Amino acid sequence: xxxxxxxxxxxxxxxxxxxxxxxxxxxxxxxxxxxxxxxxxxxxxxxxxxxxxxxxxxxxxxxxxxxxxxxxxxxxxxxxxxxxxxxxxxxxxxxxxxxxxxxxxxxxxxxxxxxxxxxxxxxxxxxxxxxxxxxxxxxxxxxxxxxxxxxxxxxxxxxxxxxxxxxxxxxxxxxxxxxxxxxxxxxxxxxxxxxxxxxxxxxxxxxxxxxxxxxxxxxxxxxxxxxxxxxxxxxxxxxxxxxxxxxxxxxxxxxxxxxxxxxxxxxxxxxxx
Amino acid sequence: xxxxxxxxxxxxxxxxxxxxxxxxxxxxxxxxxxxxxxxxxxxxxxxxxxxxxxxxxxxxxxxxxxxxxxxxxxxxxxxxxxxxxxxxxxxxxxxxxxxxxxxxxxxxxxxxxxxxxxxxxxxxxxxxxxxxxxxxxxxxxxxxxxxxxxxxxxxxxxxxxxxxxxxxxxxxxxxxxxxxxxxxxxxxxxxxxxxxxxxxxxxxxxxxxxxxxxxxxxxxxxxxxxxxxxxxxxxxxxxxxxxx
Numbered sequence: 001x002x003x004x005x006x007x008x009x010x011x012x013x014x015x016x017x018x019x020x021x022x023x024x025x026x027x028x029x030x031x032x033x034x035x036x037x038x039x040x041x042x043x044x045x046x047x048x049x050x051x052x053x054x055x056x057x058x059x060x061x062x063x064x065x066x067x068x069x070x071x072x073x074x075x076x077x078x079x080x081x082x083x084x085x086x087x088x089x090x091x092x093x094x095x096x097x098x099x100x101x102x103x104x105x106x107x108x109x110x111x112x113x114x115x116x117x118x119x120x121x122x123x124x125x126x127x128x129x130x131x132x133x134x135x136x137x138x139x140x141x142x143x144x145x146x147x148x149x150x151x152x153x154x155x156x157x158x159x160x161x162x163x164x165x166x167x168x169x170x171x172x173x174x175x176x177x178x179x180x181x182x183x184x185x186x187x188x189x190x191x192x193x194x195x196x197x198x199x200x201x202x203x204x205x206x207x208x209x210x211x212x213x214x215x216x217x218x219x220x221x222x223x224x225x226x227x228x229x230x231x232x233x234x235x236x237x238x239x240x241x242x243x244x245x246x247x248x249x250x251x252x253x254x255x256x257x258x259x260x261x262x263x264x265x266x267x268x269x270x271x272x273x
Numbered sequence: 274x275x276x277x278x279x280x281x282x283x284x285x286x287x288x289x290x291x292x293x294x295x296x297x298x299x300x301x302x303x304x305x306x307x308x309x310x311x312x313x314x315x316x317x318x319x320x321x322x323x324x325x326x327x328x329x330x331x332x333x334x335x336x337x338x339x340x341x342x343x344x345x346x347x348x349x350x351x352x353x354x355x356x357x358x359x360x361x362x363x364x365x366x367x368x369x370x371x372x373x374x375x376x377x378x379x380x381x382x383x384x385x386x387x388x389x390x391x392x393x394x395x396x397x398x399x400x401x402x403x404x405x406x407x408x409x410x411x412x413x414x415x416x417x418x419x420x421x422x423x424x425x426x427x428x429x430x431x432x433x434x435x436x437x438x439x440x441x442x443x444x445x446x447x448x449x450x451x452x453x454x455x456x457x458x459x460x461x462x463x464x465x466x467x468x469x470x471x472x473x474x475x476x477x478x479x480x481x482x483x484x485x486x487x488x489x490x491x492x493x494x495x496x497x498x499x500x501x502x503x504x505x506x507x508x509x510x511x512x513x514x515x516x517x
Contacts, residue, residue: 171349173319188365
Protein backbone atom coordinates (compact mmCIF):
# COMPACT_ATOMS: atom_id res chain seq x y z
CA UNK A 1 0.00 0.00 0.00
CA UNK A 2 1.45 3.35 -0.95
CA UNK A 3 1.69 6.35 1.35
CA UNK A 4 -0.77 8.41 -0.63
CA UNK A 5 -3.38 5.73 -0.19
CA UNK A 6 -2.73 5.61 3.54
CA UNK A 7 -3.35 9.32 3.81
CA UNK A 8 -6.66 9.18 2.02
CA UNK A 9 -8.17 6.37 4.05
CA UNK A 10 -9.46 6.88 7.56
CA UNK A 11 -7.78 5.48 10.64
CA UNK A 12 -10.63 3.06 11.27
CA UNK A 13 -10.45 1.75 7.75
CA UNK A 14 -6.68 1.30 7.96
CA UNK A 15 -7.14 -0.59 11.20
CA UNK A 16 -9.78 -2.78 9.58
CA UNK A 17 -7.54 -3.50 6.57
CA UNK A 18 -4.67 -4.34 8.91
CA UNK A 19 -6.83 -6.84 10.79
CA UNK A 20 -8.01 -8.50 7.61
CA UNK A 21 -4.42 -8.79 6.44
CA UNK A 22 -3.21 -10.25 9.72
CA UNK A 23 -6.00 -12.77 9.71
CA UNK A 24 -5.14 -13.82 6.18
CA UNK A 25 -1.47 -14.23 7.05
CA UNK A 26 -2.39 -16.24 10.16
CA UNK A 27 -4.49 -18.60 8.09
CA UNK A 28 -1.61 -19.14 5.65
CA UNK A 29 0.91 -19.72 8.44
CA UNK A 30 -1.37 -22.18 10.19
CA UNK A 31 -1.96 -24.05 6.95
CA UNK A 32 1.78 -24.55 6.49
CA UNK A 33 2.35 -25.27 10.16
CA UNK A 34 -0.27 -27.99 10.13
CA UNK A 35 1.71 -29.98 7.57
CA UNK A 36 5.08 -29.24 9.14
CA UNK A 37 3.94 -30.27 12.63
CA UNK A 38 2.38 -33.42 11.26
CA UNK A 39 5.63 -34.39 9.57
CA UNK A 40 7.68 -33.60 12.69
CA UNK A 41 5.39 -35.70 14.88
CA UNK A 42 5.57 -38.49 12.32
CA UNK A 43 9.38 -38.36 12.39
CA UNK A 44 9.58 -38.26 16.20
CA UNK A 45 7.08 -41.08 16.59
CA UNK A 46 9.16 -43.15 14.19
CA UNK A 47 12.45 -42.40 15.98
CA UNK A 48 11.01 -43.19 19.40
CA UNK A 49 9.57 -46.43 18.01
CA UNK A 50 6.05 -45.42 18.97
CA UNK A 51 5.07 -46.41 15.44
CA UNK A 52 6.77 -49.04 13.33
CA UNK A 53 8.42 -47.07 10.58
CA UNK A 54 8.81 -50.23 8.52
CA UNK A 55 5.09 -50.10 7.77
CA UNK A 56 4.40 -46.39 8.30
CA UNK A 57 7.66 -45.06 6.87
CA UNK A 58 8.85 -41.70 8.14
CA UNK A 59 9.87 -38.35 6.64
CA UNK A 60 13.62 -38.94 6.86
CA UNK A 61 13.26 -42.26 5.06
CA UNK A 62 11.03 -40.64 2.45
CA UNK A 63 13.71 -38.02 1.88
CA UNK A 64 16.31 -40.75 1.48
CA UNK A 65 14.12 -42.66 -0.97
CA UNK A 66 13.59 -39.49 -2.93
CA UNK A 67 17.35 -38.88 -3.08
CA UNK A 68 17.96 -42.47 -4.17
CA UNK A 69 15.39 -42.29 -6.92
CA UNK A 70 16.94 -39.06 -8.08
CA UNK A 71 20.46 -40.51 -8.05
CA UNK A 72 19.33 -43.53 -10.07
CA UNK A 73 17.78 -41.12 -12.57
CA UNK A 74 14.37 -42.68 -12.01
CA UNK A 75 12.57 -39.87 -10.22
CA UNK A 76 11.78 -37.56 -13.09
CA UNK A 77 11.17 -40.40 -15.50
CA UNK A 78 8.35 -41.74 -13.34
CA UNK A 79 6.93 -38.30 -12.65
CA UNK A 80 7.11 -37.37 -16.32
CA UNK A 81 5.37 -40.52 -17.52
CA UNK A 82 2.47 -40.15 -15.12
CA UNK A 83 2.09 -36.43 -15.76
CA UNK A 84 2.22 -36.91 -19.53
CA UNK A 85 -0.47 -39.58 -19.35
CA UNK A 86 -2.63 -37.40 -17.12
CA UNK A 87 -2.30 -34.27 -19.24
CA UNK A 88 -3.06 -36.23 -22.42
CA UNK A 89 -6.06 -37.92 -20.83
CA UNK A 90 -7.26 -34.64 -19.39
CA UNK A 91 -7.04 -32.72 -22.66
CA UNK A 92 -8.56 -35.49 -24.77
CA UNK A 93 -11.32 -36.17 -22.21
CA UNK A 94 -12.27 -32.52 -22.03
CA UNK A 95 -12.17 -32.03 -25.79
CA UNK A 96 -14.15 -35.17 -26.55
CA UNK A 97 -16.67 -34.37 -23.81
CA UNK A 98 -17.20 -30.84 -25.06
CA UNK A 99 -17.55 -31.94 -28.68
CA UNK A 100 -20.07 -34.61 -27.78
CA UNK A 101 -21.95 -32.07 -25.65
CA UNK A 102 -22.12 -29.78 -28.67
CA UNK A 103 -23.53 -32.62 -30.78
CA UNK A 104 -26.14 -33.36 -28.12
CA UNK A 105 -27.09 -29.66 -27.98
CA UNK A 106 -27.38 -29.60 -31.75
CA UNK A 107 -29.67 -32.59 -31.95
CA UNK A 108 -32.31 -32.63 -29.25
CA UNK A 109 -33.51 -35.99 -30.58
CA UNK A 110 -30.10 -37.56 -30.08
CA UNK A 111 -29.85 -36.01 -26.63
CA UNK A 112 -33.20 -37.51 -25.59
CA UNK A 113 -32.15 -40.89 -26.96
CA UNK A 114 -28.78 -40.93 -25.23
CA UNK A 115 -29.69 -39.32 -21.92
CA UNK A 116 -30.59 -42.51 -19.98
CA UNK A 117 -27.53 -44.30 -21.35
CA UNK A 118 -25.28 -41.46 -20.29
CA UNK A 119 -26.76 -41.46 -16.82
CA UNK A 120 -26.11 -45.19 -16.49
CA UNK A 121 -22.57 -44.84 -17.81
CA UNK A 122 -22.04 -41.99 -15.38
CA UNK A 123 -22.98 -44.13 -12.40
CA UNK A 124 -20.93 -47.08 -13.61
CA UNK A 125 -17.50 -47.20 -11.93
CA UNK A 126 -15.33 -46.73 -15.01
CA UNK A 127 -12.52 -48.64 -13.33
CA UNK A 128 -14.49 -51.81 -14.03
CA UNK A 129 -13.78 -51.22 -17.71
CA UNK A 130 -10.00 -51.42 -17.11
CA UNK A 131 -9.54 -55.09 -18.03
CA UNK A 132 -11.58 -54.58 -21.19
CA UNK A 133 -9.33 -51.74 -22.33
CA UNK A 134 -6.24 -53.82 -21.61
CA UNK A 135 -7.50 -56.71 -23.71
CA UNK A 136 -8.61 -54.45 -26.53
CA UNK A 137 -5.81 -51.92 -26.61
CA UNK A 138 -2.95 -53.80 -25.00
CA UNK A 139 -1.04 -53.35 -21.77
CA UNK A 140 0.60 -50.01 -22.40
CA UNK A 141 0.37 -46.27 -21.89
CA UNK A 142 -2.46 -46.08 -24.41
CA UNK A 143 -4.72 -48.16 -22.17
CA UNK A 144 -3.89 -45.86 -19.29
CA UNK A 145 -4.80 -42.77 -21.28
CA UNK A 146 -8.04 -44.37 -22.44
CA UNK A 147 -8.78 -45.16 -18.80
CA UNK A 148 -8.24 -41.50 -17.88
CA UNK A 149 -10.54 -40.41 -20.72
CA UNK A 150 -13.18 -42.95 -19.72
CA UNK A 151 -13.25 -41.64 -16.18
CA UNK A 152 -13.63 -37.98 -17.16
CA UNK A 153 -15.53 -37.91 -20.44
CA UNK A 154 -19.05 -38.78 -19.28
CA UNK A 155 -19.05 -36.20 -16.49
CA UNK A 156 -17.77 -33.62 -18.95
CA UNK A 157 -20.53 -34.40 -21.44
CA UNK A 158 -23.26 -34.09 -18.82
CA UNK A 159 -21.83 -30.97 -17.18
CA UNK A 160 -21.18 -29.06 -20.38
CA UNK A 161 -24.43 -30.12 -22.01
CA UNK A 162 -26.30 -28.92 -18.93
CA UNK A 163 -24.44 -25.64 -19.23
CA UNK A 164 -25.53 -25.39 -22.86
CA UNK A 165 -29.22 -26.06 -22.28
CA UNK A 166 -29.45 -23.71 -19.31
CA UNK A 167 -28.48 -20.70 -21.44
CA UNK A 168 -31.16 -18.01 -21.10
CA UNK A 169 -33.70 -18.71 -23.89
CA UNK A 170 -34.26 -14.97 -24.29
CA UNK A 171 -30.61 -14.52 -25.26
CA UNK A 172 -31.18 -17.10 -27.99
CA UNK A 173 -34.40 -15.36 -29.01
CA UNK A 174 -32.45 -12.12 -29.30
CA UNK A 175 -29.99 -13.50 -31.83
CA UNK A 176 -32.83 -15.29 -33.61
CA UNK A 177 -34.49 -11.92 -34.21
CA UNK A 178 -31.36 -11.05 -36.15
CA UNK A 179 -31.91 -14.21 -38.19
CA UNK A 180 -29.13 -16.24 -36.58
CA UNK A 181 -28.43 -19.73 -37.95
CA UNK A 182 -27.93 -22.61 -35.56
CA UNK A 183 -24.14 -22.47 -35.71
CA UNK A 184 -24.30 -18.74 -35.02
CA UNK A 185 -26.45 -19.38 -31.96
CA UNK A 186 -23.76 -21.83 -30.87
CA UNK A 187 -20.76 -19.61 -31.41
CA UNK A 188 -22.26 -16.23 -30.50
CA UNK A 189 -24.37 -17.18 -27.49
CA UNK A 190 -24.22 -20.74 -26.23
CA UNK A 191 -20.47 -21.35 -26.13
CA UNK A 192 -19.50 -18.02 -24.57
CA UNK A 193 -22.25 -18.09 -21.97
CA UNK A 194 -21.49 -21.71 -21.04
CA UNK A 195 -17.82 -20.87 -20.72
CA UNK A 196 -17.79 -20.74 -16.91
CA UNK A 197 -19.43 -24.18 -16.87
CA UNK A 198 -16.75 -25.56 -19.16
CA UNK A 199 -14.05 -24.19 -16.88
CA UNK A 200 -15.61 -25.77 -13.81
CA UNK A 201 -15.81 -29.06 -15.73
CA UNK A 202 -12.08 -28.69 -16.38
CA UNK A 203 -11.44 -28.42 -12.66
CA UNK A 204 -13.34 -31.61 -11.97
CA UNK A 205 -11.57 -33.33 -14.86
CA UNK A 206 -8.11 -32.70 -13.50
CA UNK A 207 -8.89 -34.79 -10.44
CA UNK A 208 -10.69 -37.46 -12.45
CA UNK A 209 -7.84 -37.79 -14.93
CA UNK A 210 -5.45 -38.50 -12.06
CA UNK A 211 -7.79 -41.20 -10.80
CA UNK A 212 -7.95 -42.75 -14.25
CA UNK A 213 -4.19 -42.69 -14.77
CA UNK A 214 -3.27 -44.08 -11.37
CA UNK A 215 -5.81 -46.88 -11.67
CA UNK A 216 -4.54 -47.57 -15.18
CA UNK A 217 -0.99 -47.72 -13.90
CA UNK A 218 -2.04 -50.04 -11.09
CA UNK A 219 -3.38 -52.40 -13.70
CA UNK A 220 -0.77 -52.44 -16.42
CA UNK A 221 2.18 -50.13 -16.24
CA UNK A 222 5.90 -50.68 -16.03
CA UNK A 223 6.67 -47.10 -15.07
CA UNK A 224 5.02 -44.10 -13.45
CA UNK A 225 3.96 -43.09 -9.95
CA UNK A 226 1.08 -45.56 -9.90
CA UNK A 227 3.53 -48.29 -10.83
CA UNK A 228 5.87 -47.25 -8.00
CA UNK A 229 3.02 -47.40 -5.53
CA UNK A 230 1.92 -50.88 -6.59
CA UNK A 231 5.48 -52.14 -6.83
CA UNK A 232 6.36 -50.70 -3.41
CA UNK A 233 3.30 -52.34 -1.93
CA UNK A 234 4.14 -55.72 -3.41
CA UNK A 235 7.73 -55.77 -2.14
CA UNK A 236 6.68 -54.21 1.16
CA UNK A 237 8.70 -51.06 0.65
CA UNK A 238 6.39 -48.58 2.30
CA UNK A 239 9.01 -45.86 1.93
CA UNK A 240 8.59 -46.04 -1.80
CA UNK A 241 4.78 -46.03 -1.54
CA UNK A 242 4.69 -43.01 0.76
CA UNK A 243 7.21 -41.13 -1.36
CA UNK A 244 5.16 -41.73 -4.50
CA UNK A 245 1.94 -40.69 -2.81
CA UNK A 246 3.50 -37.43 -1.66
CA UNK A 247 4.92 -36.68 -5.11
CA UNK A 248 1.50 -37.46 -6.54
CA UNK A 249 -0.21 -35.05 -4.15
CA UNK A 250 2.20 -32.26 -5.10
CA UNK A 251 1.86 -32.93 -8.84
CA UNK A 252 -1.93 -33.05 -8.69
CA UNK A 253 -2.08 -29.83 -6.68
CA UNK A 254 0.23 -28.07 -9.13
CA UNK A 255 -1.86 -29.15 -12.08
CA UNK A 256 -5.06 -27.97 -10.41
CA UNK A 257 -3.45 -24.61 -9.71
CA UNK A 258 -2.46 -24.52 -13.37
CA UNK A 259 -6.10 -24.80 -14.42
CA UNK A 260 -7.15 -22.15 -11.90
CA UNK A 261 -4.46 -19.86 -13.28
CA UNK A 262 -5.62 -20.58 -16.83
CA UNK A 263 -9.18 -19.70 -15.81
CA UNK A 264 -8.07 -16.36 -14.36
CA UNK A 265 -6.04 -15.62 -17.46
CA UNK A 266 -8.91 -16.30 -19.85
CA UNK A 267 -11.47 -14.53 -17.68
CA UNK A 268 -9.29 -11.45 -17.48
CA UNK A 269 -8.65 -11.33 -21.20
CA UNK A 270 -12.34 -11.67 -22.05
CA UNK A 271 -14.01 -9.68 -19.27
CA UNK A 272 -11.58 -6.90 -18.29
CA UNK A 273 -12.82 -6.65 -14.74
CA UNK B 274 -52.38 -18.47 -34.19
CA UNK B 275 -52.58 -21.78 -32.44
CA UNK B 276 -50.03 -23.46 -30.21
CA UNK B 277 -49.85 -27.23 -30.04
CA UNK B 278 -48.95 -29.06 -26.85
CA UNK B 279 -49.56 -32.47 -25.32
CA UNK B 280 -52.34 -31.01 -23.20
CA UNK B 281 -54.18 -29.83 -26.25
CA UNK B 282 -54.31 -26.86 -28.49
CA UNK B 283 -54.20 -23.27 -27.39
CA UNK B 284 -55.59 -20.55 -29.55
CA UNK B 285 -53.47 -17.56 -28.66
CA UNK B 286 -54.75 -15.04 -31.17
CA UNK B 287 -57.85 -14.93 -33.33
CA UNK B 288 -59.19 -12.54 -35.95
CA UNK B 289 -56.49 -9.95 -35.62
CA UNK B 290 -56.73 -7.29 -38.25
CA UNK B 291 -54.41 -4.38 -37.71
CA UNK B 292 -52.85 -1.80 -39.99
CA UNK B 293 -49.85 0.13 -38.81
CA UNK B 294 -48.88 3.25 -40.71
CA UNK B 295 -45.33 4.26 -41.38
CA UNK B 296 -43.82 6.30 -38.56
CA UNK B 297 -46.67 5.46 -36.23
CA UNK B 298 -46.22 4.44 -32.60
CA UNK B 299 -48.64 1.71 -31.57
CA UNK B 300 -49.12 0.31 -28.09
CA UNK B 301 -50.70 -3.03 -27.44
CA UNK B 302 -52.19 -3.67 -24.01
CA UNK B 303 -54.10 -6.64 -22.75
CA UNK B 304 -54.47 -9.01 -19.82
CA UNK B 305 -51.59 -11.41 -19.14
CA UNK B 306 -51.49 -14.38 -21.44
CA UNK B 307 -53.65 -12.74 -24.11
CA UNK B 308 -51.04 -13.28 -26.80
CA UNK B 309 -49.39 -9.86 -26.91
CA UNK B 310 -45.92 -11.33 -27.18
CA UNK B 311 -47.14 -13.92 -29.66
CA UNK B 312 -48.28 -11.09 -31.90
CA UNK B 313 -44.81 -9.56 -31.85
CA UNK B 314 -43.16 -12.92 -32.52
CA UNK B 315 -45.46 -13.29 -35.52
CA UNK B 316 -44.59 -9.88 -36.90
CA UNK B 317 -40.89 -10.56 -36.33
CA UNK B 318 -41.23 -13.84 -38.23
CA UNK B 319 -39.95 -15.90 -35.31
CA UNK B 320 -43.07 -18.04 -35.61
CA UNK B 321 -45.45 -18.38 -38.52
CA UNK B 322 -49.22 -17.98 -38.18
CA UNK B 323 -51.41 -21.07 -38.30
CA UNK B 324 -53.65 -19.15 -40.66
CA UNK B 325 -53.72 -15.62 -41.97
CA UNK B 326 -51.09 -13.30 -43.36
CA UNK B 327 -48.74 -10.64 -42.13
CA UNK B 328 -47.62 -8.11 -44.70
CA UNK B 329 -44.59 -5.92 -44.24
CA UNK B 330 -44.26 -3.14 -46.84
CA UNK B 331 -46.51 -5.28 -48.99
CA UNK B 332 -44.40 -8.41 -48.66
CA UNK B 333 -45.51 -11.46 -46.74
CA UNK B 334 -43.55 -12.37 -43.62
CA UNK B 335 -42.04 -15.84 -43.99
CA UNK B 336 -39.16 -15.55 -41.54
CA UNK B 337 -37.03 -13.01 -39.78
CA UNK B 338 -36.08 -10.04 -41.90
CA UNK B 339 -33.89 -7.03 -41.41
CA UNK B 340 -36.90 -4.75 -41.73
CA UNK B 341 -37.90 -5.64 -38.19
CA UNK B 342 -35.95 -4.92 -35.03
CA UNK B 343 -36.94 -6.62 -31.80
CA UNK B 344 -36.30 -5.38 -28.29
CA UNK B 345 -36.78 -7.77 -25.43
CA UNK B 346 -37.80 -7.21 -21.85
CA UNK B 347 -34.25 -7.14 -20.58
CA UNK B 348 -31.35 -5.64 -22.49
CA UNK B 349 -29.54 -9.01 -22.79
CA UNK B 350 -26.23 -7.37 -23.49
CA UNK B 351 -23.54 -10.02 -23.60
CA UNK B 352 -21.16 -9.75 -20.64
CA UNK B 353 -18.30 -11.08 -22.72
CA UNK B 354 -18.53 -8.37 -25.35
CA UNK B 355 -17.74 -4.71 -24.88
CA UNK B 356 -20.32 -2.07 -25.74
CA UNK B 357 -19.20 -1.69 -29.33
CA UNK B 358 -19.10 -5.47 -29.72
CA UNK B 359 -22.63 -5.71 -28.36
CA UNK B 360 -23.89 -2.99 -30.66
CA UNK B 361 -22.38 -4.79 -33.65
CA UNK B 362 -23.90 -8.18 -32.78
CA UNK B 363 -26.82 -7.95 -35.20
CA UNK B 364 -24.61 -6.86 -38.10
CA UNK B 365 -22.21 -9.71 -37.41
CA UNK B 366 -25.00 -12.27 -37.45
CA UNK B 367 -26.46 -10.84 -40.63
CA UNK B 368 -23.00 -10.91 -42.19
CA UNK B 369 -23.34 -7.26 -43.04
CA UNK B 370 -20.52 -5.97 -40.89
CA UNK B 371 -18.34 -3.71 -42.99
CA UNK B 372 -16.65 -0.34 -42.62
CA UNK B 373 -19.79 1.50 -43.62
CA UNK B 374 -22.18 -0.27 -41.26
CA UNK B 375 -19.64 -0.08 -38.47
CA UNK B 376 -19.32 3.64 -39.04
CA UNK B 377 -23.10 3.93 -38.78
CA UNK B 378 -23.06 2.20 -35.37
CA UNK B 379 -20.21 4.41 -34.21
CA UNK B 380 -22.26 7.45 -35.27
CA UNK B 381 -25.25 6.15 -33.32
CA UNK B 382 -23.09 5.62 -30.26
CA UNK B 383 -21.73 9.15 -30.61
CA UNK B 384 -25.17 10.68 -31.11
CA UNK B 385 -26.56 9.00 -28.05
CA UNK B 386 -23.63 9.66 -25.78
CA UNK B 387 -22.23 6.16 -25.56
CA UNK B 388 -19.12 6.48 -27.69
CA UNK B 389 -16.80 7.06 -24.74
CA UNK B 390 -18.08 3.81 -23.22
CA UNK B 391 -17.51 1.74 -26.35
CA UNK B 392 -14.66 -0.24 -24.78
CA UNK B 393 -16.43 -0.72 -21.46
CA UNK B 394 -18.28 -3.87 -20.51
CA UNK B 395 -22.04 -4.06 -19.83
CA UNK B 396 -21.61 -4.56 -16.08
CA UNK B 397 -19.95 -1.14 -15.90
CA UNK B 398 -23.04 0.64 -17.26
CA UNK B 399 -26.27 1.73 -15.59
CA UNK B 400 -29.58 0.08 -16.43
CA UNK B 401 -30.72 3.02 -18.54
CA UNK B 402 -27.51 3.13 -20.53
CA UNK B 403 -27.65 -0.61 -21.10
CA UNK B 404 -31.16 -0.28 -22.51
CA UNK B 405 -29.90 2.47 -24.81
CA UNK B 406 -27.12 0.19 -26.05
CA UNK B 407 -29.75 -2.49 -26.66
CA UNK B 408 -31.71 -0.01 -28.77
CA UNK B 409 -28.61 0.91 -30.77
CA UNK B 410 -27.91 -2.79 -31.30
CA UNK B 411 -31.43 -3.05 -32.74
CA UNK B 412 -31.10 0.13 -34.83
CA UNK B 413 -27.73 -1.00 -36.20
CA UNK B 414 -29.36 -3.26 -38.78
CA UNK B 415 -31.53 -0.33 -39.94
CA UNK B 416 -34.98 -1.83 -39.37
CA UNK B 417 -38.11 0.07 -40.44
CA UNK B 418 -40.20 -1.28 -37.61
CA UNK B 419 -39.23 -1.64 -33.98
CA UNK B 420 -40.99 -4.16 -31.80
CA UNK B 421 -40.71 -3.41 -28.10
CA UNK B 422 -41.70 -6.42 -26.02
CA UNK B 423 -42.29 -4.91 -22.58
CA UNK B 424 -38.93 -3.37 -23.20
CA UNK B 425 -38.92 -1.35 -19.99
CA UNK B 426 -40.57 -3.65 -17.51
CA UNK B 427 -37.36 -5.04 -16.04
CA UNK B 428 -36.32 -1.56 -14.88
CA UNK B 429 -37.27 0.11 -11.62
CA UNK B 430 -39.97 2.75 -11.86
CA UNK B 431 -37.84 5.91 -11.95
CA UNK B 432 -35.38 4.44 -14.43
CA UNK B 433 -38.29 3.19 -16.44
CA UNK B 434 -39.80 6.65 -16.84
CA UNK B 435 -36.44 8.10 -17.82
CA UNK B 436 -35.63 5.27 -20.22
CA UNK B 437 -38.99 5.35 -21.97
CA UNK B 438 -38.53 9.09 -22.42
CA UNK B 439 -35.08 8.44 -23.81
CA UNK B 440 -36.04 5.59 -26.13
CA UNK B 441 -39.12 7.46 -27.34
CA UNK B 442 -37.06 10.44 -28.40
CA UNK B 443 -34.55 8.22 -30.18
CA UNK B 444 -37.28 6.35 -32.04
CA UNK B 445 -38.92 9.61 -33.10
CA UNK B 446 -35.60 11.09 -34.13
CA UNK B 447 -34.72 8.06 -36.23
CA UNK B 448 -38.29 8.16 -37.65
CA UNK B 449 -39.04 4.52 -36.98
CA UNK B 450 -42.38 2.78 -36.81
CA UNK B 451 -42.80 1.20 -33.40
CA UNK B 452 -45.06 -1.35 -31.78
CA UNK B 453 -44.87 -1.50 -28.01
CA UNK B 454 -46.34 -4.35 -26.01
CA UNK B 455 -46.94 -3.52 -22.37
CA UNK B 456 -49.24 -4.17 -19.47
CA UNK B 457 -48.68 -0.68 -18.12
CA UNK B 458 -51.69 1.38 -19.20
CA UNK B 459 -50.06 4.73 -18.44
CA UNK B 460 -46.99 3.77 -20.41
CA UNK B 461 -49.07 2.67 -23.39
CA UNK B 462 -50.94 5.99 -23.51
CA UNK B 463 -47.91 8.13 -22.89
CA UNK B 464 -45.94 6.74 -25.78
CA UNK B 465 -48.42 5.78 -28.46
CA UNK B 466 -50.40 7.41 -31.24
CA UNK B 467 -52.85 4.55 -31.00
CA UNK B 468 -53.50 2.04 -28.25
CA UNK B 469 -54.76 -1.42 -29.20
CA UNK B 470 -56.62 -3.25 -26.45
CA UNK B 471 -56.62 -7.03 -26.69
CA UNK B 472 -59.15 -9.29 -25.04
CA UNK B 473 -58.54 -12.29 -22.88
CA UNK B 474 -57.33 -15.45 -24.64
CA UNK B 475 -57.95 -16.16 -27.46
CA UNK B 476 -56.80 -12.61 -28.03
CA UNK B 477 -58.85 -10.48 -30.35
CA UNK B 478 -58.80 -6.73 -30.83
CA UNK B 479 -61.34 -5.28 -28.43
CA UNK B 480 -60.85 -1.67 -29.26
CA UNK B 481 -58.39 0.79 -30.72
CA UNK B 482 -57.97 4.21 -29.15
CA UNK B 483 -56.63 7.13 -31.11
CA UNK B 484 -54.64 9.06 -28.51
CA UNK B 485 -55.13 12.79 -28.98
CA UNK B 486 -53.56 14.80 -26.22
CA UNK B 487 -53.54 18.56 -25.94
CA UNK B 488 -49.95 19.13 -25.08
CA UNK B 489 -47.14 20.71 -27.04
CA UNK B 490 -43.82 19.00 -27.69
CA UNK B 491 -45.21 15.68 -26.78
CA UNK B 492 -42.96 13.39 -24.79
CA UNK B 493 -44.00 10.41 -22.67
CA UNK B 494 -43.54 12.44 -19.48
CA UNK B 495 -45.14 15.69 -20.55
CA UNK B 496 -48.24 14.03 -21.90
CA UNK B 497 -48.96 12.51 -18.53
CA UNK B 498 -49.99 16.06 -17.56
CA UNK B 499 -52.48 16.37 -20.40
CA UNK B 500 -56.10 16.61 -19.20
CA UNK B 501 -57.19 13.80 -21.52
CA UNK B 502 -54.65 11.39 -20.08
CA UNK B 503 -56.89 10.29 -17.23
CA UNK B 504 -59.84 9.91 -19.55
CA UNK B 505 -57.96 7.43 -21.73
CA UNK B 506 -56.55 5.69 -18.70
CA UNK B 507 -59.99 5.05 -17.22
CA UNK B 508 -61.41 3.96 -20.56
CA UNK B 509 -58.69 1.41 -21.14
CA UNK B 510 -58.78 0.26 -17.54
CA UNK B 511 -62.50 -0.49 -17.86
CA UNK B 512 -61.97 -2.10 -21.22
CA UNK B 513 -59.36 -4.48 -19.79
CA UNK B 514 -61.94 -5.61 -17.28
CA UNK B 515 -59.45 -6.84 -14.70
CA UNK B 516 -60.77 -8.93 -11.83
CA UNK B 517 -58.72 -10.14 -8.93
